[in-house]
Amino acid sequence: MKSQLDLNLLKVLTLLDKHRQLKPVAKELGKTESAVSKYFAKLREQLGDPLFVRGAHEYEPTDYALQLLPVVRQGLDLIDGAVRKEDFDPLTYDEPIYIALPSVVQFLIGSDLLIDLITTFPNAEINITSWGDNSVQDIFEGNIDLGVQYFNPEVNKVIYQCHLGKCEGAILCSSKYAERTIEEKLKMPVVIMEMKGWQEKKAAIKLALENNGYEVKKLATVDNITCLFELLNKLECTTFMPLVKSLEKRTDINVTVLPQCLELEQLPSVVAYLKLVNQSSPLHQLLISKIKQHLF
Numbered sequence: 001m002k003s004q005l006d007l008n009l010l011k012v013l014t015l016l017d018k019h020r021q022l023k024p025v026a027k028e029l030g031k032t033e034s035a036v037s038k039y040f041a042k043l044r045e046q047l048g049d050p051l052f053v054r055g056a057h058e059y060e061p062t063d064y065a066l067q068l069l070p071v072v073r074q075g076l077d078l079i080d081g082a083v084r085k086e087d088f089d090p091l092t093y094d095e096p097i098y099i100a101l102p103s104v105v106q107f108l109i110g111s112d113l114l115i116d117l118i119t120t121f122p123n124a125e126i127n128i129t130s131w132g133d134n135s136v137q138d139i140f141e142g143n144i145d146l147g148v149q150y151f152n153p154e155v156n157k158v159i160y161q162c163h164l165g166k167c168e169g170a171i172l173c174s175s176k177y178a179e180r181t182i183e184e185k186l187k188m189p190v191v192i193m194e195m196k197g198w199q200e201k202k203a204a205i206k207l208a209l210e211n212n213g214y215e216v217k218k219l220a221t222v223d224n225i226t227c228l229f230e231l232l233n234k235l236e237c238t239t240f241m242p243l244v245k246s247l248e249k250r251t252d253i254n255v256t257v258l259p260q261c262l263e264l265e266q267l268p269s270v271v272a273y274l275k276l277v278n279q280s281s282p283l284h285q286l287l288i289s290k291i292k293q294h295l296f
Contacts, residue, residue: 009043020058077277088282094123100135100147107225108246109294147273161271165296167242169258178254189219189237
């Protein structure tokens with residue numbers, strides 16, 4: 001790489017990787033296609049590589065470009081964060097905001113969180129999407145600003161995991177059975193909620209109870225929380241869930257916190273996932289604060 005490399009041209013590189021066409025790159029930069037084409041030609045010359053070659057339908061990155069892009073993105077993010085840090089105002093912020101939440105968290109706090117964020121960021125488009133297999137990669141690539149998940153020590157260190165809190169375990173049943181003791185509730189058949197995005201932890205409470213000598217009578221497994229609550233109201237059964245503040249607001253469901261003596265150590269911390277370079281970003285800090293407020 002030549003020492004006279006124009007760093008301003010690197011933005012073209014990342015945008016071309018994002019869009020794979022010159023027209024949307026030009027639109028995002030507010031330039032003509034001809035100007036963008038000249039910028040790209042200059043960048044190719046300075047780096048000594050074609051960077052992108054025209055394929056059948058779009059531009060495709062060379063091996064060198066694929067190696068360079070993650071470093072360029074991280075560098076540009078660091079510069080952008082340093083420049084924008086002192087100027088942040090949520091009332092005037094007008095970029096789209098993308099947050100990934102497990103479906104069960106969307107059901108429990110999604111609407112209240114969304115209304116809060118719409119009020120906090122009146123000029124921004126708020127997007128809440130379901131956590132999926134590609135969410136960590138989307139956060140790394142900048143397609144998602146923030147995600148909520150259990151702590152995972154195996155996640156790449158370029159992703160920062162900010163501690164939000166640690167949920168207590170709870171047993172849920174229809175309010176019809178509210179007067180039953182916790183011992184009686186623990187003897188009722190259980191419907192297990194398979195939490196999408198939290199699959200590796202889906203049976204943590206069940207396992208903890210069994211380790212403490214309780215026999216858990218599994219009745220069924222579902223992955224839809226609406227179906228789960230309908231079953232709780234139609235059948236004499238219970239379910240286990242991490243205790244989220246909004247659960248206690250439901251009048252049709254009885255929520256009982258599992259006793260301290262069980263010490264459910266297998267329930268990990270709930271964290272916010274974000275790019276490491278955004279750790280001190282005012283936007284991300286405010287989003288973390290809002291999510292924490294609604295969860296705990």
